[in-house]
Amino acid sequence: MLQVISLLLENKPGALLRVTGLLSARGYNIESLTVARTLDPTLSRMSIVVDVDATLRAQVIKQMNKLVNVLQAIDLTDVPAVARELLLLRVRAPLEHRTAILKEAEIFGARVVDSSAEGVALEATGDSEKVEEFIDVMRAYGEIDVTRSGLVAASLEHKKLKLSPPVQKPEPATVK
Amino acid sequence: MPVQTAPLLSGALMLLECLVREGVDCIFGYPGGVTLPLYDALYDHPIRHVLVRHEQNACFAAEGYARSTGRVGVCCATSGPGATNLVTGLVDALMDSIPVVALTGQVSSKLIGSDAFQEADTFGITRSCTKHNFLIKSLADLPQVLHEAFYLAASGRPGPVLVDIPKDIFQAQGHYTPVNSIHLPGYKVYTEGHTGQIRRAAQMMWEAERPFVYAGGGIIHGEASEELRQLVELLDAPAVCTLMGLGALPSTHPNFISMPGMHGSYAANMGMTHADLLIAIGVRFDDRVTGRLAAFAPHAEVIHVDIDPAEIGKNRTPELPIVGDARRVIAKMNKFLLETRDEMQPRNAAARRAWWGQVNGWKEEHPLTPEFSDDEIKPQHLMAEIDRISNGEAIVSSDVGQHQMWAAQFIRFNKPRLWLNSGGLGSMGFGLPAAVGAQFANPDKLVFAIVGDGGFQMSVPELATIANHGLPVKIIVSNNGYLGMVRQWQELFYNNRLSAVTLDGFPDAEKLAGAYGFKGRTIEHPRDLRAALEAAVAEPGPYLLNVRVSPYENVYPMVPSGGAIYEMVLRPPEPVEASR
Ligand SMILES: Cc1ncc(C[n+]2csc(CCOP(=O)(O)OP(=O)(O)O)c2C)c(N)n1
Ligand SMILES: [Mg+2]
Numbered sequence: 001m002l003q004v005i006s007l008l009l010e011n012k013p014g015a016l017l018r019v020t021g022l023l024s025a026r027g028y029n030i031e032s033l034t035v036a037r038t039l040d041p042t043l044s045r046m047s048i049v050v051d052v053d054a055t056l057r058a059q060v061i062k063q064m065n066k067l068v069n070v071l072q073a074i075d076l077t078d079v080p081a082v083a084r085e086l087l088l089l090r091v092r093a094p095l096e097h098r099t100a101i102l103k104e105a106e107i108f109g110a111r112v113v114d115s116s117a118e119g120v121a122l123e124a125t126g127d128s129e130k131v132e133e134f135i136d137v138m139r140a141y142g143e144i145d146v147t148r149s150g151l152v153a154a155s156l157e158h159k160k161l162k163l164s165p166p167v168q169k170p171e172p173a174t175v176k
Numbered sequence: 177m178p179v180q181t182a183p184l185l186s187g188a189l190m191l192l193e194c195l196v197r198e199g200v201d202c203i204f205g206y207p208g209g210v211t212l213p214l215y216d217a218l219y220d221h222p223i224r225h226v227l228v229r230h231e232q233n234a235c236f237a238a239e240g241y242a243r244s245t246g247r248v249g250v251c252c253a254t255s256g257p258g259a260t261n262l263v264t265g266l267v268d269a270l271m272d273s274i275p276v277v278a279l280t281g282q283v284s285s286k287l288i289g290s291d292a293f294q295e296a297d298t299f300g301i302t303r304s305c306t307k308h309n310f311l312i313k314s315l316a317d318l319p320q321v322l323h324e325a326f327y328l329a330a331s332g333r334p335g336p337v338l339v340d341i342p343k344d345i346f347q348a349q350g351h352y353t354p355v356n357s358i359h360l361p362g363y364k365v366y367t368e369g370h371t372g373q374i375r376r377a378a379q380m381m382w383e384a385e386r387p388f389v390y391a392g393g394g395i396i397h398g399e400a401s402e403e404l405r406q407l408v409e410l411l412d413a414p415a416v417c418t419l420m421g422l423g424a425l426p427s428t429h430p431n432f433i434s435m436p437g438m439h440g441s442y443a444a445n446m447g448m449t450h451a452d453l454l455i456a457i458g459v460r461f462d463d464r465v466t467g468r469l470a471a472f473a474p475h476a477e478v479i480h481v482d483i484d485p486a487e488i489g490k491n492r493t494p495e496l497p498i499v500g501d502a503r504r505v506i507a508k509m510n511k512f513l514l515e516t517r518d519e520m521q522p523r524n525a526a527a528r529r530a531w532w533g534q535v536n537g538w539k540e541e542h543p544l545t546p547e548f549s550d551d552e553i554k555p556q557h558l559m560a561e562i563d564r565i566s567n568g569e570a571i572v573s574s575d576v577g578q579h580q581m582w583a584a585q586f587i588r589f590n591k592p593r594l595w596l597n598s599g600g601l602g603s604m605g606f607g608l609p610a611a612v613g614a615q616f617a618n619p620d621k622l623v624f625a626i627v628g629d630g631g632f633q634m635s636v637p638e639l640a641t642i643a644n645h646g647l648p649v650k651i652i653v654s655n656n657g658y659l660g661m662v663r664q665w666q667e668l669f670y671n672n673r674l675s676a677v678t679l680d681g682f683p684d685a686e687k688l689a690g691a692y693g694f695k696g697r698t699i700e701h702p703r704d705l706r707a708a709l710e711a712a713v714a715e716p717g718p719y720l721l722n723v724r725v726s727p728y729e730n731v732y733p734m735v736p737s738g739g740a741i742y743e744m745v746l747r748p749p750e751p752v753e754a755s756r
Contacts (some may be wrong), residue, residue, distance in 0.1 A: 010362060013311070014299060021304055062486035068308045068328065071362040163361040169323060 001054045002031060004076040004083060004153050007046040007064060008161070011037050015069040019046065022063055028052050032085075032150025043071065047083075047153045072161055080156040086149035087131045092119040093142035101141050108134045182353070187315050188217035188346040191279070194322035195223055197354075200250050202616055203279075204228050204237040208254020209294060210281035213346035226616060226645070229637035231258050233609035235265020235336075237638075238276045240613025243596045244571055246399065248275045248329050249613060255281045256294030259301070259340070264603055266305040269336035271600025272420060273397055275329040276336040278306075284344040285313065298340045307335030315348040323355045332365040333484040334397055366483060369500025369508065377455075377479045377496055378512035382520035384453035384477075385527035386534075387413040390436065390465075393420030393599070394458015394482060396592040398502035404457070405429065407506050410513045412528065413455070414535045416444045418465055419584055421458065422595040427568060427588030433535065434544055437465040438735045439581040442542035445733075445741040447535055448473050457481040458502050461491035462600070471740030481505050542746055544585050547729070553702050555579060555654050555725040559586035561705050562624060562652065565713055570594065570622040571614050575607030575631030577661040579654035581731045583626050605634035608651065612638055615647045622650070622713065629655040629679050629722075642718045643692040650712050653722045655682060655698075656729065664730045685722035696720035 009015050016035060023030055031049040038045050052060055057075055064073035076083070089110075093101060101120055105112065110124035119142065124134050128151060138144050185193065191214065195203070202224045207215045218225050228234045231253040238249030253262050259280040269276045283292040299311040308328050310321045318341070325337040381387055389411075395404050401424050408415045408431045416436045417424045425432050436444035445467075448454065454476040459465070466472040469491060480487075480494035481502060488497040498505055546556035559582045566572065568590030574580045574597040589595045596614060598606035611625035627635065632653050642649055659677040666674050689696025694717050699708045705723070712719040733744040 014303065014309075017300070018303060025304055059486065059490055062488075065364070066484070066486050068360055068363045162364070164359075164364055166357040166359040167327065168357050169327075169355055 001052065002077075003050050003052045003057050003060065004081070004151065005048045005050065005061065005064070006074045006076050006081075006153055006155060007048065007070055008038070008072040009044050009046060009067075010069040010071065011042050011044045012069055015044070016046075018067050018069060019048070019064065022067070023048075023050055023060070028060075032148075034150045034152050047151055049151050071163060072159070074155060074159055076153050076155055081153050082156060083127055083151050083153040084125050085128055085131045085151055087124045087134065088113070088121065088147040089124065089135065089138055090119060090121045090145040091138050091142050092144070097141045101138070104134075104137050108137075110134060182351045184349045185352055186213065186217065186346065187318055187341070187348050187350070188214045190315070190318055190350065190352050191322060191341070191346070192217055192221050192223055193352050194319055195250065198248065198323070198326045200248070202226060202241065203250040203252050204234040204241070204613060205252030205279075206231050206234055206254065206258060208258050208281065210255045210283055210343040211252065211258075211346070213343065214252070214279075214281065225252075226612075226641065228609065228612070229640050231261035232264050232605065233612070233635065233638050233641075235262050235269065235276065235278060236606050236609035237613030237616070238278075239265065239269050239272075239274045239606075240573060240596055240610030241617040242269075242274050242276055242613075243610065244593050244614035245617045246397075246593065247617070248277055248326055250277050250279065252279045253281070254294065255283055255298065256296045259296055259298040262338075263301065263305055264601075264605075266302055266336045266338065268598050268601040268603050268606065270305060270307065272598065273334050273393060274336065275334035277325050277329050278302075278336060278338040280338060280340045281346070282311070282340045282342040285342045286344070288342065298338070302338045305336070306338045307333075309338040309340065311340045312342065312345050315345050315350045318345065319352055319355050324358055324360060327358045328360070328363065332363075366485060366499045367501040367504055369481070369498045369505035371508065373496060373498045374505060374508045375512050377498060378509055378516060380453060380477065380479060380496060381411055381413075381455065381509075381513065382516060382524070385524055386450060386452040386531045387411060388447050388451035388454055388476070389413050389415035390418070390448065390454055390456040390459055391415060391421045391424045392418040392457065392459030394502050395421055395424035396458075398458060398483065399592075400458070400503035400506050401425065401592045403503050403506035403510060406510050407513070410510055410517065412532075414447055414532070416440070416447065418459055418462070418599075419597065420599040422584060423589030423592045426590040428590055433539070435584055437462075437741065438467070438737075439585065439731050439733065440465075440741070441539075441544045441585070442733055442744060442746065443535060443538035445735070445744055446538045448476075449740075449742040450534065451476045454478045456494070457506065458483075460487050466491065467735045467739055467741035467743075471742070542733070546586055549702065549726065551702070552726045553700065553705055553723055555582050555656065555729050556586055557702060558652070558654055558705065558723050558725055559583050559626075561709050562626065563587040564706075565709055566622070566624070570624055571596065571611070571618060572624045572626060573597070573607050573611035573614055575625075575627040575635075576602045576604045577628040577631060577659070578656070578664060578729070578731050579626055579628045579660070581661075582654070604628075604631040607631060608635035608649075609638050611649045611651075612641055612647060615649050623648070625649055625651045627651065627653055628660060629653055629657065629682050630659045633679075633682075639688070639692045639720075643694055646717050648716060649718055651718070651720045652709075652712070653685070653720070654725055655722050656725050656727045657682070658727055660729075661731070667730070668734075669736075682722075685720050689718070689720040694718040694720070696722065698722040698724065700724035
């Protein structure tokens with residue numbers, strides 16, 4: 001089952017690998033992953049869609065929260081959230097189809113980003129279903145080329161970010 | 177502007193300065209090209225460096241040091257092959273939650289990514305082998321990172337942390353700025369435990385008719401043995417300690433049943449199976465303990481206390497989870513138990529008596545008793561004799577295999593941190609180097625390394641370390657001529673087709689030890705066993721005692737893999753002659 005995870009993590013080398021490694025070590029396939037820095041440039045926000053057995057979803061979140069570089073991992077699968085994808089689509093179509101293509105684009109709220117003798121490049125956003133529908137529709141007009149951003153998801157609920165405060169040194173270097 | 181008064185230090189010296197501030201007195205390592213500057217700094221530095229003979233053993237020795245003291249163990253290796261040799265030890269420490277800091281040299285910053293001589297992606301390779309790892313990119317980061325590494329290794333659920341340091345950082349000059357605080361906003365350490373939950377737990381404990389305590393390595397890591405003893409006594413519940421938890425409750429404690437699981441005792445496994453309340457503390461419901469999970473403790477409600485929230489519900493969903501530090505949580509539990517004792521204790525008194533009757537019945541029905549023979553040394557007999565000498569007080573570092581299980585079954589541990597073994601990873605080659613680390617940390621204690629004839633030969637290089645330092649480790653080889661544990665499975669589950677398990681060619685122990693300059697001996701008759709062990713222990717220096725034990729002895733009880741723990745095979749079905 002597809003799980004949508006939103007992560008807030010430190011923008012440090014290797015942090016991304018820790019997250020993806022955790023999933024690949026368990027044999028989970030990542031469907032999509034997006035990452036970019038936040039308002040605070042030392043942090044990144046990541047959205048992951050991953051195929052995980054429903055009974056293991058909570059465990060995955062806990063394991064992610066255990067990563068030192070991860071400040072917060074939230075399961076967005078069943079909570080109020082918005083999820084969007086960006087689609088860049090090029091369709092190779094003869095001139096006589098252009099009007100129809102532009103009409104369809106309008107229906108889907110897509111924008112033309114380039115146009116040439118060979119065809120049109122379009123940009124669309126929406127949830128994954130809508131993006132897929134648009135792709136299907138465009139297929140009818142000619143050969144298409146598709147680049148998808150993967151899902152970017154944000155919770156609609158505010159979840160308090162719990163951060164660990166600094167710990168004073170020197171602490172004796174013993175367990176506990 | 178603050179006046180810079182601290183002297184200029186090389187990165188290597190700065191690193192040693194950090195180690196001193198972390199209370200490190202001893203590191204286990206092996207030098208190489210990129211760590212030359214570090215070793216040059218060590219040349220006249222008060223920190224003791226122990227040259228092991230293989231980097232894997234540096235990590236195992238650091239673990240032995242850590243497991244036997246609770247302090248962070250430190251190991252060190254050069255780039256490339258040095259670092260890759262550490263990997264097994266790191267995973268071992270990760271699986272058993274042992275605080276280790278591993279320092280590795282890396283090729284110079286400019287060369288990283290160029291396939292330079294002895295370059296390996298240590299940071300990438302060890303990511304999944306450590307609790308956390310670091311690659312230092314500038315000297316200015318070094319003190320902060322080093323102190324973070326120690327903090328991470330020792331706090332919360334302990335584990336190994338690796339710091340990869342390029343050669344140019346060792347050589348660069350800078351000022352050591354003391355690190356006064358560690359700030360890792362994403363690293364959560366849960367200590368207190370939810371008071372309401374703990375109060376509920378106490379209530380459940382009183383209400384239970386058949387409570388059973390399942391205590392693990394977390395008790396030892398959390399220094400919670402005393403609190404555990406109080407809990408067990410307050411509740412007067414039977415208790416088992418897992419392979420990792422042996423010594424958490426004294427083996428001689430009247431409430432101590434034994435070890436549960438695949439080679440656990442009948443009473444331990446039946447107790448788990450029939451309990452109506454399982455009080456699980458610092459355990460992870462490992463498959464070697466639970467057997468078939470769906471049939472594990474089928475009648476029990478579970479209270480699960482662990483410092484790692486990810487352990488809660490990982491294998492078994494508890495009725496009552498408590499995330500927190502074992503010592504603090506149990507102390508609070510005990511307080512609540514005590515407050516309500518007068519009111520609650522009498523309610524279930526009769527049921528509790530009946531429960532003890534049942535548990536004691538199982539103990540009597542199928543006790544764990546060593547095998548003896550007049551003409552060959554049974555491995556169980558060997559362990560019973562080591563137990564007699566140790567009397568619950570010696571450090572016993574075991575390797576992996578049948579001897580490990582017999583040692584766990586028959587040697588008593590009356591304190592924590594005496595029993596050292598590779599529990600989670602089950603890594604052969606652990607026992608001897610871990611004993612080296614433990615002996616360095618505990619120079620005045622009696623340390624046994626109990627190893628199989630297979631695992632011993634994985635650790636032979638460390639005989640030189642032992643000889644070099646005159647370490648009085650008592651190496652006891654439980655020599656059955658086989659990779660015994662594998663042979664056992666081949667006998668039981670593969671029609672006794674013994675494939676690649678004979679270990680013919682074992683060296684003459686006396687000559688081998690003699691070649692290293694210490695004493696060794698081989699014995700094969702039971703009448704020699706006691707005196708030979710006593711002589712080994714009486715020897716002020718190292719001793720290698722090679723004990724020829726019955727080749728075809730199998731470890732029982734045994735839960736066949738995939739079986740429920742109450743489906744134990746208690747003894748061999750019928751004598752089987754193995755074909756060579
Ligand atoms: C590094 C490593 N390789 C392989 C194994 C698989 N293994 C588990 S027990 C065992 C046999 C150990 O033989 P020995 O050291 O003679 O001990 P015994 O079982 O005979 O007491 C083997 C090969 C392992 N645990 N670790
Ligand atoms: Mg053997």
